[in-house]
Amino acid sequence: MRAAAPDTFLDAASLEVTNQIVQYGWETGQSKPKTSSSEGIVPLDPDTVLVLAQHLARQDEAKARLGEDWQDHDLVFTCPDGSPLHPADVSDEFTYLVRAAGLPPITLHGLRHGAATLMLAAGVDMKVIQHILRHSSIKVTMDLYTNVAQEVAADAAQRLASAIPRQAAVHRARALGLPSLARDHNGQCSARRTSSEQNKTPGHQHRRPGARKWAARDSNPEPAG
Structure with missing residues (x-):
């Protein structure tokens, strides 16, 4: 992963993917991502930004310590001398860390x-x-x-x-006097009436004072009295 301006992408909490390490047999080289959609900005969470900032600080210390022996390939992740990491070494280290953490097997x-x-x-x-x-x-x-x-x-x-x-x-x-569903001893659903409904006699309708009755059989009911 190349980072031309690491301070900029860390301040923006994002990472720009611009290249990749590819293998030719055992030898490696750098190239553009396989498709244009593979390039772009990847958002980073605050914890990842902090970890990357600490990593880049250690990398700067290594550059200062090695001086001209530092191999500058403008990469974020490198070997201790700045040379590119080999994909096989990265995979082996990842497998070791997964096992050490007691996690199920998983690939990168x-x-x-x-x-x-x-x-x-x-x-x-x-x-x-x-x-x-x-x-x-x-x-x-x-x-x-x-x-x-x-x-x-x-x-x-x-x-x-x-x-x-x-x-x-x-x-x-x-509260509205509507039936609710209940299950009988056989597990079947049946309508259960509230206690107020059970106290009503068949055909008896409770009306509030002053309420008007309506004829029940006419399709266009008129007041009956």
Whole structure:
């Protein structure tokens, strides 16, 4: 990763991807990312900005200590003498750190999928995830993470259902004299009437004082009296 102006991108809490290390057999070289969409600005969280600032400070100390022996390749991550890191060495070191931390096996590339999954679970918009992963189109992102998106949607539906005050709704129904559903001893749902309903005689209608009766059979009812 090249950083022509590290202070600038750290102040902006972002990182610009401009090149990559590629292997030719065992030999390595630098080239542009494989697609134009792979280039771009990647946002950084405050903790990552702090870690990178500390890393660059140590790198500056190494440059000052080695002087002319420092191999300046204008890279953020290097060997102790400034020379480019070999991809195989990076992968081996990452595997060692994963095992030392007692984590399940995962590859460096797997971190991208892990990050996307965590962002979806956190409710990040799919378009934003496409931009962070630098996919060429949102269709690529959707195709890769459709299953995860469905799981997130199902979880959201469950959270919504849990947030609805169902017991309060039942109490309001009872206050209005509406039937509520209850289960009998066989587990079947049946309408349960409130105590006020049970006290009513068949055909008897309670009316507030001064209320007017309406004819029940006429399609255009008129007051009956």
